[in-house]
Amino acid sequence: MxxxxxxxxxxxxxxxxxxxxxxxxxxxxxxxxxxxxxxxxxxxxCLLAGADLLETMTTPGVWSPQDLDHILGRYGSMIVERAGSDVQNALSSLTQWKDNIFVIPYLTPPAVVEYISRNRLYRDDSNTAAASSSTHGKEKEGSGKTDAAVSPS
Structure with a gap:
């Protein structure tokens, strides 16, 4: 709709x-x-949200207890994992609604996630970030890989 x-x-x-x-x-x-x-x-x-929004639900003062109960208790939420988010930590603070929160691990097929991880295609270190800014979108010579500064969790 x-x-x-x-x-x-x-x-x-x-x-x-x-x-x-x-x-x-x-x-x-x-x-x-x-x-x-x-x-x-x-x-x-139900509320469709990224893991970063779920994390804000555990931050004091951001969401009222009444709104959390209304949203997660009455409707529930589908959470899409995002790199850099700690879904499990957030869920541990929202156990009252655990049966109404559904985590979607990745919108990428598991085989692709494994390939990315195995080949270290996305790394979160300052050297990679600096290198990727100068080679963004270009393949490394002979490797067939591109640099990126984001790491899947």
Whole structure:
């Protein structure tokens, strides 16, 4: 569903309110979704977010306990892992909602992730970062690899 609700607001709209709106529009106004058999079925709403957003949920003062309970308790979340994020540490602080938080390890097939790791295609060290700025997008002579300064976790 494409909905302009949030972008039409004059001020910041809390995430919980945006999820409530999506739930109302899809399940009350539209009656859920139509199955192939012609029946209406309830749509499960959840927050799709990067691991960095999940980490902010464990930072004191960023999210109110009421909003966390509303978002993670009522709707849940699908978390996409990102390089440099510590998902497991964040999850350890959000155990109350662990059954409603689903982590998507990578949007890259496991064989590709293993190849990247095995061949050290992405490294997080200052020498690589400096080298990649001068050779960005160019193959290293004879290696068939390119430099990048980001490391998959």
């Amino acid at each position: 494409l909905d302009s609700f949030e972008c039409l607001q004059k001020e910041y709209t809390p995430t919980a309110q945006v999820l409530d709106h999506a739930d109302y529009e899809l399940n009350v106004v539209r009656g859920g979704f139509m199955t192939k058999e012609g029946n209406r079925k309830h749509v499960r709403i």
